Amino acid sequence: MKQTFFFLALFITQLLVAQDNNISVISVEKANIVYRGIQNPIKIAVPGAKSYKVTALAGLTKKDSLGNYYLNVNGVQGKIVKINIEATFENDSIINEFKEFEVRDIPRPRANILSSYNKETYEMTLSQLKKLNINIVIDYMFFTWDKNYSKVMSFVIKTEGYEDIWIEGNSMTSKAYSALKNIRPGTELFIHHVRQYNPNNYCLRSVDPIKIIEEADYNIPIPEVSTKYGNTIVYRGIKDSLEISVPNAKSFKVKGKGLKMLPDSIYVIDTRKIKKDRTYLEFEIVNQNDSIIHTKQLLYIKDRDITPKKITVNGKGCSNCILKITLQELKDAVIDITENDEQSSLTQYQVLACNIKLPDGNNIDLNNDIITDIAFEQLSTLPENSIIEIEVYHSLFRYPLNLSPLKIMIVSAN
The missing domain is CATH 2.60.40.2470 (SoxY domain)
Structure with missing residues (x-):
């Protein structure tokens, strides 16, 4: 499995x-x-x-x-x-x-088009409908998950006056489009029975259907919102700057809790007073045909982690000092990043690789967070009281940690 x-x-x-x-x-x-x-x-x-x-x-x-x-x-x-x-x-x-x-429980999966969040109604042109592509997203899960489970195996399009159209795969087919290409602007299309790739029968809830309204033939401007780090997560305790644009729009207005626009169209958002873990930016967009479109953009909110961090080996570590540890304790040891505050051991970083600097200037490279048997054999050749330094490479989610290497003196077990 x-x-x-x-x-x-x-x-x-x-x-x-x-x-x-x-x-x-x-x-x-x-x-x-x-x-x-x-x-x-x-x-x-x-x-x-x-x-x-x-x-x-x-x-x-x-x-x-x-x-x-x-x-x-x-x-x-x-x-x-x-x-x-x-x-x-x-x-x-x-x-x-x-x-x-x-x-x-795993949050509810939902069908998604145009890689756009929280649009209760999708407005599409016939040309956009021809390129319709559907995937599956699961909101409020902050780690990368297997992209295979974003695959759509089949779906059904329903609309008044037409027979149900079953489509295999996740995108519009030429046969299905031929049956729909003569629909009039304003016609409502509904996507139902979205079947998701799930070979191992994991406990996934059913996805929500998508409602499509076919409008006149013009491009629908889609808001683009990101922090300067390229994601859609903002932090309490600081004023995050945002990059906000709506390509192909004649103009737009945006509002949200804690959002302010500074000179030169620079946006900042302060989420200290928002108790929930998410907030929305509300857009009023004027397109090239002077039609007004209302839509929302989701931002996730996290508490900024400001507690000092340190590198540890099997939970042991110290800042700006030399940790004394026996050779046997290094066997299969887990290298991690933890907080200096012993009352709170949460960390938002996973060690992806390590570098062990030996006294002679050579290095041992690890591709995970565990001291392997091969690395342990090399460490076993060092004399007693040798000092090594461990550096870690981690998945930075937002803020650089600038961690100092952990210095370890290998001592006798007695």
Whole structure:
């Protein structure tokens, strides 16, 4: 079964490290959230333990010997699932602890055209209808997911006075267009029964139909909104600048909560007073035929994370100092980015690769966040009290971290 659904976390993913003053380090792909309907990959490490057992009131399956598991919460009725870790240490002491994760349903998928959000009614010309292309989007999921699940296998077009038209694939066919090319402006078309690619029967809800109104033959201007970083996410606590334009429009007006236009058509938005995690910009657009079009553009709102960050190895790390750690602790160790505040261990960054700088100036390159067997063999050749430096490469979502390398002294286990 394909296990990468929703979790190709290569560019804009988030990572939670469920770590505090306790014994274990548990990481999942999306904050402290797991989803029904999929196999949620999690990683568990217990630094210093000679063995440990992991149990959960859900489907927990061990993937390998490196601490990778899959958590299936389909049978969990409530909103919380607990994972129990029973760890045995070198002195044969046993410690039990629980970690809690929020259980959510996958948000409702919806059919989408023109790569445009939140348009309750799509206005299309005949020439645009001829190029109709449909895909599937899932809103409010902030990590990259498998593009295969955006594929539409088939859909049906309904309109008064015509037989239902079944179309295989995700785009208008020449045969279907021939049946519709003589419809009059103002005719309503409805797209129903959108069938989505889902070979493994993941728990996806049905998509909403699309309503199309055929208008006179002119181009429909589409608003373009982005931050200077090229995304549609703004942050509380700062005034974000926005790039707003409507190509092919004669003119437009835009308004939204906290939105202001500065001289030279520069826009800024302040979302400190908006409690929800999203807001809309409302557009009034005058096209080349002097028709007025109203539409909306969605912006996501996130709390800006200003807590200092540091690089850690199996949850251990320090800022502007040298961390003493045994060679054995480096075996299969998890390298991560965590917050200096021990009361809060959330991070919005996933380590994609690492560079270990050796005392002789050579480097060990890692293509993930785990010290591999090959890397461990190289580290094993270093003399005691050798100092290495670890740098990480992560998926920057917005703000650069400018993290200092983690300096580690390899010490004796005694």
